Amino acid sequence: MNTMNTINNANEVLVECQSVWKIFGARSSAAAKAVSERGLSKSQVLNEFNCVVGVSGASLQVRRGEIFCIMGLSGSGKSTLIRLLNRLVEPSFGKITVKGKDIASLNAGELRDMRARNIGMVFQSVALLPHRTVLENAAFGLEVRGIAKDKRNEIARAALEKVGLGDWTTRYPDELSGGMQQRVGLARALAADPEIILMDEPFSALDPLIRRQLQDEFRQLTKSLGKSAVFITHDLEEAIRIGDRIAIMKDGMIVQVGTAEQIVTKPADGYVADFVAGISKIHLVRAHSVMQPVDEYKRLHPGANLGVLLHASPEADIAELIDLTMQSDRDAVAVVENGAIIGVVTTRCLLRGVAGTSTAAVDVG
Amino acid sequence: MDISVITDTFDEWTDVILSWISDNGEGLFDFIRAVLEGTYDGILWLLQLAPFYVIAILAAALGSRLVNIWFGALAGLALILCAFMGLWAETMSTLALVMTATVLALFIGIPIGVVAGFSKALDRVLEPVLDLIQTLPPYIYLLPAIALLGYGPATALIATVIVAMPPAIRLTSLGIRMTPREFIELGQATGLTPWQMFAKIRLPFAIPSIMAGINQSLMMAFGMVVIAGIVGSGGLGETIYGSIRTLDIATSINAAIAIVILTMVLDRLTQSAVDRAKETDR
Ligand SMILES: Nc1ncnc2c1ncn2[C@@H]1O[C@H](COP(=O)(O)OP(=O)(O)O)[C@@H](O)[C@H]1O
Ligand SMILES: [Mg+2]
Numbered sequence: 001m002n003t004m005n006t007i008n009n010a011n012e013v014l015v016e017c018q019s020v021w022k023i024f025g026a027r028s029s030a031a032a033k034a035v036s037e038r039g040l041s042k043s044q045v046l047n048e049f050n051c052v053v054g055v056s057g058a059s060l061q062v063r064r065g066e067i068f069c070i071m072g073l074s075g076s077g078k079s080t081l082i083r084l085l086n087r088l089v090e091p092s093f094g095k096i097t098v099k100g101k102d103i104a105s106l107n108a109g110e111l112r113d114m115r116a117r118n119i120g121m122v123f124q125s126v127a128l129l130p131h132r133t134v135l136e137n138a139a140f141g142l143e144v145r146g147i148a149k150d151k152r153n154e155i156a157r158a159a160l161e162k163v164g165l166g167d168w169t170t171r172y173p174d175e176l177s178g179g180m181q182q183r184v185g186l187a188r189a190l191a192a193d194p195e196i197i198l199m200d201e202p203f204s205a206l207d208p209l210i211r212r213q214l215q216d217e218f219r220q221l222t223k224s225l226g227k228s229a230v231f232i233t234h235d236l237e238e239a240i241r242i243g244d245r246i247a248i249m250k251d252g253m254i255v256q257v258g259t260a261e262q263i264v265t266k267p268a269d270g271y272v273a274d275f276v277a278g279i280s281k282i283h284l285v286r287a288h289s290v291m292q293p294v295d296e297y298k299r300l301h302p303g304a305n306l307g308v309l310l311h312a313s314p315e316a317d318i319a320e321l322i323d324l325t326m327q328s329d330r331d332a333v334a335v336v337e338n339g340a341i342i343g344v345v346t347t348r349c350l351l352r353g354v355a356g357t358s359t360a361a362v363d364v365g
Numbered sequence: 366m367d368i369s370v371i372t373d374t375f376d377e378w379t380d381v382i383l384s385w386i387s388d389n390g391e392g393l394f395d396f397i398r399a400v401l402e403g404t405y406d407g408i409l410w411l412l413q414l415a416p417f418y419v420i421a422i423l424a425a426a427l428g429s430r431l432v433n434i435w436f437g438a439l440a441g442l443a444l445i446l447c448a449f450m451g452l453w454a455e456t457m458s459t460l461a462l463v464m465t466a467t468v469l470a471l472f473i474g475i476p477i478g479v480v481a482g483f484s485k486a487l488d489r490v491l492e493p494v495l496d497l498i499q500t501l502p503p504y505i506y507l508l509p510a511i512a513l514l515g516y517g518p519a520t521a522l523i524a525t526v527i528v529a530m531p532p533a534i535r536l537t538s539l540g541i542r543m544t545p546r547e548f549i550e551l552g553q554a555t556g557l558t559p560w561q562m563f564a565k566i567r568l569p570f571a572i573p574s575i576m577a578g579i580n581q582s583l584m585m586a587f588g589m590v591v592i593a594g595i596v597g598s599g600g601l602g603e604t605i606y607g608s609i610r611t612l613d614i615a616t617s618i619n620a621a622i623a624i625v626i627l628t629m630v631l632d633r634l635t636q637s638a639v640d641r642a643k644e645t646d647r
Contacts, residue, residue, distance in 0.1 A: 088553055116556030127551040131569050141555050144565065198554075 020094030025051030069243030120189030291343030458600035474533030482541025521598030540574030
């Protein structure tokens with residue numbers, strides 16, 4: 001993970017949701033009451049109160065320096081959840097804290113201040129103001145904070161340079177391609193120098209090539225600037241490429257939170273399993289989760305000489321392990337940590353890892 | 366019972382009410398008349414500073430800048446024709462009346478429209494009122510006005526302001542309400558104050574609609590100012606009434622031509638200003 005911030009306050013929680021609900025509709029307060037008293041489900045609430053449950057009982061923590069992805073199908077409540085984090089949507093109940101402060105307690109001025117300084121947002125629609133130049137758009141957040149023109153233009157120009165648009169400052173948004181517009185959106189958020197950036201499907205409307213490029217750039221930039229981000233997507237591959245941790249949403253609920261590897265190798269339920277079924281595991285599954293314990297290897301291969309096996313680190317992914325296996329004439333690779341062999345990856349382990357069904361525990365040879 | 370008794374009583378009552386209003390509101394009506402005629406005189410004075418060919422050249426220059434060179438040339442020549450028909454003074458009076466009424470209508474209408482854009486309640490109250498104003502035959506507004514303000518430009522102006530106001534209110538309110546949702550959200554997420562939200566987000570998006578409202582108000586004012594010739598507004602409208610009464614058909618047709626010229630020139634100029642506002646709002 002991010003080396004810069006792991007040095008200090010590594011696990012400081014920046015944003016936290018505790019059992020947050022959002023119910024939409026005319027009778028949402030009655031529905032909320034019924035939910036808390038009787039524990040109604042999403043469809044029961046719809047039937048009984050004609051209210052839509054946007055987010056139901058969501059809990060999550062975003063740590064400093066982390067990119068936290070929220071993945072789910074359209075309508076699963078992602079946009080609602082991310083808007084709860086900067087109070088664009090008021091929760092029906094539950095508690096949301098940002099930097100340790102309960103955001104429900106902020107008055108209008110404090111809320112504006114938090115949005116202007118601490119939490120930036122980037123939208124799928126980009127929402128660049130059409131009558132302003134690229135530079136003026138990037139400087140928008142600083143402008144409304146009353147920062148002098150020279151100063152804010154300087155900061156905005158620097159932000160545009162970071163996203164590779166230094167030469168486009170005097171253009172208007174409609175002169176830019178979709179990918180470039182989204183970069184301006186990101187520069188606008190970065191110029192205000194917030195600690196947390198909320199991204200609601202920023203790349204969903206872009207074509208695949210540009211999208212990949214932006215994903216990599218975004219991850220790099222966020223990490224090098226030491227920002228934290230909540231990133232929404234309906235595309236699991238995007239979540240895997242970008243996220244340090246991923247939350248999977250379904251019908252307003254968070255069904256699983258974990259690293260890409262955890263989600264792919266240990267899906268919490270059939271729903272998640274269906275999602276990850278098509279995902280290639282070779283860069284996700286690592287040696288430590290597919291290896292056999294040394295004893296077991298010795299039991300199954302009496303007389304095998306561990307000393308001749310090539311070495312791999314526990315963090316080596318399947319692709320690297322395959323390479324190593326191909327380089328040697330043995331069918332196995334030793335996993336080494338601090339100079340000691342802690343396990344063995346056999347071709348069988350590799351195949352199971354690629355198929356995505358195995359963990360070391362069920363590998364009985 | 367004889368129905369004429371009722372009719373007479375009704376007339377009496379109307380008289381009583383009107384004279385009560387004009388007696389008690391005398392100061393108010395004097396003030397209104399002073400504002401209306403003062404503005405009108407000022408604008409007319411400005412328009413009469415320059416000889417007709419200077420105004421024609423100005424219109425030509427503006428026309429070729431905003432529309433194209435052909436329109437500019439045509440507009441200049443058409444205005445010169447007005448002068449050759451011997452109707453220059455009347456044409457300028459009409460122009461001054463239209464400008465005065467439009468400026469006042471916008472001065473009142475745009476702020477009301479802005480508030481209505483924010484307040485659903487006000488919008489709901491205004492809607493039927495504006496509908497009524499636009500449904501009634503515009504002559505109607507001359508009658509109470511003439512009773513209270515007397516014969517002359519003030520009466521013509523106030524009736525014209527009433528008729529010209531609805532489009533400005535409606536289209537301003539519409540423009541304010543039509544701000545795309547994602548930009549409202551951008552404003553909120555950026556931490557804008559309500560005033561900043563209005564000035565930096567809602568207003569810029571509303572400009573094209575407001576400009577369209579200005580153009581429509583101007584056109585409504587035109588129609589009404591001509592009708593208002595009947596109450597002594599001065600200008601081309603009064604020329605038409607006067608010449609029809611004396612069966613001077615030639616003059617009335619000339620005046621009509623001058624009205625058509627003035628209308629088309631102003632409409633095209635403001636219409637292209639609207640298009641420009643839409644264009645810059647990329
Ligand atoms: N303002 C709203 N009023 C009523 N229902 C809403 C509103 N916003 C979202 N919803 C509903 O809440 C659910 C979650 O929506 P959303 O958060 O937009 O999902 P996603 O971003 O994952 O597509 C959907 O069923 C949607 O129809
Ligand atoms: Mg969404």
